[in-house]
Amino acid sequence: MTKLKNDTCLRALLRQPTEYTPVWVMRQAGRYLPEYNQTRERAGDFMSLCKNPDLATEVTLQPLARFPLDAAILFSDILTIPDAMGMGLYFSAGEGPKFERPLHNEWEIRDLIVPDPNVHLRYVMDAVSQIRKALNNEVPLIGFAGSPFTLACYMVEGGSSQDFAKIKTMLYQRPELLHHILDVNARAVTAYLNAQIEAGAQIVMIYDSWGGALSHAAYHEFSLPYMEQIVSGLIRERDGATIPSIVFTKGGGLWLESIAAIGCDSIGLDWTIDIGQARARVGDKVSLQGNLDPAVLFSNPEVVRAEVGKVLASYGKGSGHVFNLGHGISQFTPPDNAAAMVAAVHELSKPYHS
Amino acid sequence: MTKLKNDTCLRALLRQPTEYTPVWVMRQAGRYLPEYNQTRERAGDFMSLCKNPDLATEVTLQPLARFPLDAAILFSDILTIPDAMGMGLYFSAGEGPKFERPLHNEWEIRDLIVPDPNVHLRYVMDAVSQIRKALNNEVPLIGFAGSPFTLACYMVEGGSSQDFAKIKTMLYQRPELLHHILDVNARAVTAYLNAQIEAGAQIVMIYDSWGGALSHAAYHEFSLPYMEQIVSGLIRERDGATIPSIVFTKGGGLWLESIAAIGCDSIGLDWTIDIGQARARVGDKVSLQGNLDPAVLFSNPEVVRAEVGKVLASYGKGSGHVFNLGHGISQFTPPDNAAAMVAAVHELSKPYHS
Numbered sequence: 001m002t003k004l005k006n007d008t009c010l011r012a013l014l015r016q017p018t019e020y021t022p023v024w025v026m027r028q029a030g031r032y033l034p035e036y037n038q039t040r041e042r043a044g045d046f047m048s049l050c051k052n053p054d055l056a057t058e059v060t061l062q063p064l065a066r067f068p069l070d071a072a073i074l075f076s077d078i079l080t081i082p083d084a085m086g087m088g089l090y091f092s093a094g095e096g097p098k099f100e101r102p103l104h105n106e107w108e109i110r111d112l113i114v115p116d117p118n119v120h121l122r123y124v125m126d127a128v129s130q131i132r133k134a135l136n137n138e139v140p141l142i143g144f145a146g147s148p149f150t151l152a153c154y155m156v157e158g159g160s161s162q163d164f165a166k167i168k169t170m171l172y173q174r175p176e177l178l179h180h181i182l183d184v185n186a187r188a189v190t191a192y193l194n195a196q197i198e199a200g201a202q203i204v205m206i207y208d209s210w211g212g213a214l215s216h217a218a219y220h221e222f223s224l225p226y227m228e229q230i231v232s233g234l235i236r237e238r239d240g241a242t243i244p245s246i247v248f249t250k251g252g253g254l255w256l257e258s259i260a261a262i263g264c265d266s267i268g269l270d271w272t273i274d275i276g277q278a279r280a281r282v283g284d285k286v287s288l289q290g291n292l293d294p295a296v297l298f299s300n301p302e303v304v305r306a307e308v309g310k311v312l313a314s315y316g317k318g319s320g321h322v323f324n325l326g327h328g329i330s331q332f333t334p335p336d337n338a339a340a341m342v343a344a345v346h347e348l349s350k351p352y353h354s
Numbered sequence: 355m356t357k358l359k360n361d362t363c364l365r366a367l368l369r370q371p372t373e374y375t376p377v378w379v380m381r382q383a384g385r386y387l388p389e390y391n392q393t394r395e396r397a398g399d400f401m402s403l404c405k406n407p408d409l410a411t412e413v414t415l416q417p418l419a420r421f422p423l424d425a426a427i428l429f430s431d432i433l434t435i436p437d438a439m440g441m442g443l444y445f446s447a448g449e450g451p452k453f454e455r456p457l458h459n460e461w462e463i464r465d466l467i468v469p470d471p472n473v474h475l476r477y478v479m480d481a482v483s484q485i486r487k488a489l490n491n492e493v494p495l496i497g498f499a500g501s502p503f504t505l506a507c508y509m510v511e512g513g514s515s516q517d518f519a520k521i522k523t524m525l526y527q528r529p530e531l532l533h534h535i536l537d538v539n540a541r542a543v544t545a546y547l548n549a550q551i552e553a554g555a556q557i558v559m560i561y562d563s564w565g566g567a568l569s570h571a572a573y574h575e576f577s578l579p580y581m582e583q584i585v586s587g588l589i590r591e592r593d594g595a596t597i598p599s600i601v602f603t604k605g606g607g608l609w610l611e612s613i614a615a616i617g618c619d620s621i622g623l624d625w626t627i628d629i630g631q632a633r634a635r636v637g638d639k640v641s642l643q644g645n646l647d648p649a650v651l652f653s654n655p656e657v658v659r660a661e662v663g664k665v666l667a668s669y670g671k672g673s674g675h676v677f678n679l680g681h682g683i684s685q686f687t688p689p690d691n692a693a694a695m696v697a698a699v700h701e702l703s704k705p706y707h708s
Contacts (some may be wrong), residue, residue: 163648165649168647168649168650169652172650172653173653173657212626213626214626215625215626215647215680216626216627216628217664219626251626253607253608254607272568272573272605272608274570293522293568295517295518295523295525295526298523298526299526299527303526307526310571
């Protein structure tokens with residue numbers, strides 16, 4: 001394999017020196033880009049776009065053509081795994097993802113099987129290889145999956161939820177059932193991420209979108225240990241390069257010390273925590289990714305630049321910071337503000353790395 | 355004024371010794387109680403219930419007739435203030451609160467006035483006096499208001515919001531406009547809470563439901579200082595008794611040290627933080643209120659008892675803890691589980707106070 005032309009993101013994730021702070025954007029291939037909406041229209045719906053490797057490659061590359069981003073991220077969805085388990089994922093307009101066959105009873109839970117990623121999720125692996133090829137070693141490719149708990153939320157609730165009443169009832173009343181789902185999910189995610197690595201992913205990220213809805217004790221029993229199980233089962237090196245792992249629990253700012261201890265290389269931060277304080281708490285155990293409030297991108301380029309400067313200043317001197325938003329970019333973001341953010345990160349971060 | 359027969363909650367809020375840990379429940383008069391639903395049906399809709407002091411008194415007392423709670427809380431809504439400002443509050447089924455005339459432009463913002471609570475919110479003061487009389491000094495009455503930032507969210511967004519796009523755009527692009535709204539709100543809330551105290555409220559609580567949606571820096575600029583302004587303007591003593599103040603920022607677990615420094619007597623905790631760790635962080639500056647996951651009440655009395663025991667054990671020995679849920683009780687809660695929680699708090703907490 002040829003060497004990466006820009007490996008700044010890889011180095012920052014591993015806390016190695018860089019010349020500037022690298023930047024990518026969660027959901028960087030998305031609805032705020034007119035070219036994305038055009039491709040999606042051609043695809044028909046969201047899942048058809050995910051399942052078509054040509055089109056998934058096309059949209060993955062779109063933000064890189066616009067902005068000098070330091071990484072690409074696979075265009076896909078966290079719910080591909082439960083879909084491959086046979087649960088029937090679909091998207092209903094305005095209501096987000098739903099499952100035709102959510103987990104209703106005990107035998108459905110006992111019957112859950114770990115899908116073979118190279119069979120049941122072949123379309124994802126094809127997309128990964130094709131994107132990797134198309135990237136031509138310009139920047140690294142990030143693969144990803146949902147956390148076991150986050151996947152379980154959708155599998156049990158049947159879709160998005162405000163109060164997580166069903167899964168939390170199970171958690172408190174039938175914890176052993178939930179542990180069974182989580183163990184299956186953890187094995188499924190491990191196999192899935194490793195298949196993505198084999199197919200060409202150079203960084204992997206676990207999205208724990210709903211772990212932050214748990215109590216302190218429940219997070220440490222039902223979300224974090226399963227992410228630890230995944231991290232410890234990941235392929236560590238491929239073609240001579242280390243594959244860094246990033247764990248992102250939205251709303252997990254209180255638990256950074258515990259997250260830093262599971263063996264991941266980097267922690268994704270949402271925008272509610274001061275990144276300098278986060279750095280002081282995790283020390284040199286992990287790198288940090290984040291954490292501009294996505295709403296800053298509703299303002300204007302001058303404000304964006306100033307707010308980027310504040311995040312960089314709070315992190316301070318030295319490596320170990322990958323700039324990102326604290327959550328996915330909103331569909332209502334003017335692309336010019338995203339451009340201003342990327343430019344500001346590259347320009348304003350240099351003094352912190354001299 | 356006669357002395358309170360049960361002043362355990364008052365003493366705990368002020369970190370004075372008590373014989374057991376007092377307990378009340380956020381939204382304790384609510385839809386999980388069949389008798390509440392009957393009264394509400396008679397009233398017509400939610401705001402008619404709030405605006406009728408007889409009926410507001412009736413529902414305020416209902417949970418106390420069922421459970422040996424250590425405090426009553428005024429039945430009302432945080433949005434009475436913007437309603438009194440002329441914004442036209444209404445509730446549309448399934449969509450939560452909305453305003454007929456949200457703040458659209460600069461002159462509407464500049465024209466905002468502080469409503470006179472004894473005129474424009476007379477119905478609230480009437481309810482407070484009437485409830486206080488009906489309580490017959492059994493337990494203290496809690497008055498409350500929304501935080502200036504939380505009120506501003508509804509006033510600018512026009513209703514509930516997922517991403518707070520409008521108010522955050524204002525925050526980043528026109529911060530001085532938002533500061534103006536917040537200053538008006540802070541003055542309105544101060545006058546409102548003081549009028550509640552004059553009418554008979556013995557404890558006051560500020561609900562900062564959406565402060566947790568802000569970045570660390572924005573919280574410290576746009577939410578916390580305005581709660582500090584309120585707290586420092588509150589009547590401190592009435593009829594020889596201190597009026598304790600409670601500040602509750604949902605999702606504010608990262609900011610406890612700053613909240614403890616604004617002069618409030620107590621901090622409300624949501625369920626995501628371990629209350630023992632919270633106590634270690636705030637020391638003897640404030641008491642703590644919380645913080646059982648409301649979803650625990652979806653389980654059964656045995657589990658409820660065990661989970662109550664864990665919260666009490668985490669807080670540990672000594673006073674300064676008022677037991678509560680970490681958020682409002684869900685409408686889907688079986689009342690028997692609420693009863694089990696109250697009983698468990700009273701019974702299991704005694705050893706921690708010996």
